Amino acid sequence: MLIRDATLLLDFAPGGAVLRGSVRIERGRIEAVGALEPTAGETVIEAAGRLLTPGLVCGHTHLYSALARGMPFLDPEPPRNFIETLQKIWWRLDRALDDEAVEISARVGMMDALRWGTVGLVDHHASPAAIDGSLGRIADAAEAIGVRVSTCYEVSDRDGEAVRDAGLRENARFAAATAGSPWASAMIGAHASFTLSDASLDALAALCSTYGLGLHIHLAEGGDDREQTRARHGRALIEGLATRGLLGPKTLLAHAIDVTPDELEQIAAAGARVAHNPASNLNNRVGFRPAWAAPGTVLLGTDGIGADMLEAGRTAFFRGREAREDASPDAVRAMLAANAELLYSQLGLVGGRIAEGAAADLVLFDYDPPTPLTTENVGGHLLFGLSSAHVGQVFTGGVLRYDRGQYPGLDAPAEMARARDAADALWRRMAAGVTHG
Ligand SMILES: [Zn+2]
Known part of the structure; x- marks a missing residue:
């Protein structure tokens, strides 16, 4: 899979660089970072300049x-x-x-x-x-x-x-x-x-x-x-x-x-x-x-x-x-x-950064800022602009897990309904002071 032409924040650590480029993912890891073109049969996600960060x-x-x-x-x-x-x-x-x-x-x-x-x-x-x-x-x-x-x-x-x-x-x-x-x-x-x-x-x-x-x-x-x-x-x-x-x-x-x-x-x-x-x-x-x-x-x-x-x-x-x-x-x-x-x-993994060999745990943000976003000022964007409201897609192990409100492979409404029932039952047990088991 290739995430093509993103604005990359390579690392949340101080000094982590911002640059434009693409990220190739294979077998759950980042295979390459840079100016990359798709190969035959490769799945391509067009980032079109959107912000890609480590998860x-x-x-x-x-x-x-x-x-x-x-x-x-x-x-x-x-x-x-x-x-x-x-x-x-x-x-x-x-x-x-x-x-x-x-x-x-x-x-x-x-x-x-x-x-x-x-x-x-x-x-x-x-x-x-x-x-x-x-x-x-x-x-x-x-x-x-x-x-x-x-x-x-x-x-x-x-x-x-x-x-x-x-x-x-x-x-x-x-x-x-x-x-x-x-x-x-x-x-x-x-x-x-x-x-x-x-x-x-x-x-x-x-x-x-x-x-x-x-x-x-x-x-x-x-x-x-x-x-x-x-x-x-x-x-x-x-x-x-x-x-x-x-x-x-x-x-x-x-x-x-x-x-x-x-x-x-x-x-x-x-x-x-x-x-x-x-x-x-x-x-x-x-x-x-x-x-x-x-x-x-x-x-x-x-x-x-x-x-x-x-x-x-x-x-x-x-x-x-x-x-x-x-x-x-x-x-x-x-x-x-x-x-x-x-x-x-x-x-036992390399992670938390966009680099060759790191776990492909990544977030693609729908973040189109009204001011320049650079290596020098990305901290200001993190504190005064970027928020979870901008989260578009989330990948872990190179697999798309979250996509603008949807969880591929999961029945999210059913999960949440089951959780509400479990919470209701839990609160009733709390109220009764009864423990389970
Ligand atoms: Zn605690």
Whole structure:
């Protein structure tokens, strides 16, 4: 297949060039980039100058949130702090997830991602009443919908030892099963320091070591994590991870808001990544950490509020501007590039760029800007012009997955109708306080 005569943004990373050219795709990868003419029998997509970019990647999300959109708030008293937000909203939702809700939320969450030009997701999963096989359901959805995913099961002590152990087993099973897949990769998942005993952290460290995988955990999403970790477990926040080898170059820490400059230095020195989730942080009123002020590698996530990464980038940028921090288009571009780097390296693929040999995960935007679009100013277009409303076609593995509202090979209206039924049933189980299984 040849995508002919496009405006190419070769890479979202700062400095990624804009140039005019064509892209040849063979066997799911980019075969050539440049001034190319079609060969006999080749499928040709005439881009006619439209913008072709690498597919976007979300650096931290919870796919099961796909069934939370518009859900009723059940408690007469609104949550007063972050832990009550978990207790009154998210832990009620995830306890009511059954096998079918896990599968459907993954499928429609991924379909929505494609609509936003997002081809990959770093997911963090919890379904305490439907743990066994849950990560396999997410991986199956990834392959069926055509979205790359990294996922993990959120180990926690909050539902007791049996549930904790089932979560550990699910991480182990998935880590063994998913090795070598181009669509799904594993991390070892954990909720947060304050819901994990020393013994649970030890078990997580053993899993990371056995499978050579990194920990994906929420860290300091507000001040409660530090205080509760000290009060419940007598541990310091970072040391509890670092002394067990859980703070390293494969580690992904979501949020990292309430951390000191020294702790940020320690995180950076360990080579760990931090996922910044600006919309979620604003929504939960947990504070603001200007991602680009942190040393080290910072990713950009949504924390389950969809997967529109251009919007996430704008939120990060504008919140940063308000704080009079050093917010810049390049800082947003660096986060988007870091997302792709993490996911594709886990999958053993080259990706997140338009280059020979890279995975053919691409977005063709219906973007016809009223000002010049160049290598020098593309950051301005990303923050002040280009949006998911311009997404025309999305390809993953060289296959057309999304085409102006249509999902070739999928019955999208039926998928969404099934999801609405599943959401309705899920909300009823939540209201009844009944868990499944
Ligand atoms: Zn999260």
